[in-house]
Amino acid sequence: MTSTGLSRRRFTALVATTSISAALAGCTGSSGDAASDPETAEAPAENTETSDSSGSDSGAAGGTQNFDGWFDDVENFDGVVDETGSDAVEVDVGVEANGGAFGFGPAAVRVSKGTTVTWTWNGKGGTHNVVHTDGEFESELVGDEGHTFEYTFESAGVYKYSCVPHETLGMKGAVVVE
Numbered sequence: 435m436t437s438t439g440l441s442r443r444r445f446t447a448l449v450a451t452t453s454i455s456a457a458l459a460g461c462t463g464s465s466g467d468a469a470s471d472p473e474t475a476e477a478p479a480e481n482t483e484t485s486d487s488s489g490s491d492s493g494a495a496g497g498t499q500n501f502d503g504w505f506d507d508v509e510n511f512d513g514v515v516d517e518t519g520s521d522a523v524e525v526d527v528g529v530e531a532n533g534g535a536f537g538f539g540p541a542a543v544r545v546s547k548g549t550t551v552t553w554t555w556n557g558k559g560g561t562h563n564v565v566h567t568d569g570e571f572e573s574e575l576v577g578d579e580g581h582t583f584e585y586t587f588e589s590a591g592v593y594k595y596s597c598v599p600h601e602t603l604g605m606k607g608a609v610v611v612e
């Protein structure tokens with residue numbers, strides 16, 4: 435029985451080594467095993483970023499989400515930017531809006547479950563933060579250009595957030611996760 439145990443162990447070791455090198459090959463972008471790359475496979479490059487017909491064509495519930503008035507006083511809210519299918523989504527902090535550099539750009543994005551959203555400060559408008567209304571995430575309060583904060587959205591839902599110092603001016607945002 436000892437020999438069986440041994441060879442089994444060697445087999446396992448061999449498999450482990452093989453999958454590691456396969457993974458490495460995938461990372462370096464060698465085109466050999468592209469078929470199994472989920473990132474390229476699942477990105478159908480749909481360009482709906484600036485679709486402004488959000489009201490008319492989608493009869494689906496939430497097609498014309500008003501976020502319970504969350505965006506009523508947000509000058510730069512221009513519908514929900516569809517980023518579903520992207521696994522990395524960026525939002526600018528401090529875009530020109532709401533009487534100064536007090537906007538999130540875009541104010542509202544729709545992403546797929548598991549997406550990491552990265553907020554990047556552009557250095558304008560003083561200090562900002564990114565604070566979820568229900569406390570699931572909260573960034574530092576900073577003004578440095580290039581500062582980033584990221585959060586990975588694992589559950590479906592609507593996540594409203596704001597920059598606390600400028601919330602009353604309309605510096606508010608939302609991430610819709612589906």
Ligand SMILES: [Cu+2]
Nearest residue numbers: 562597600605
């Ligand atoms: Cu702010």
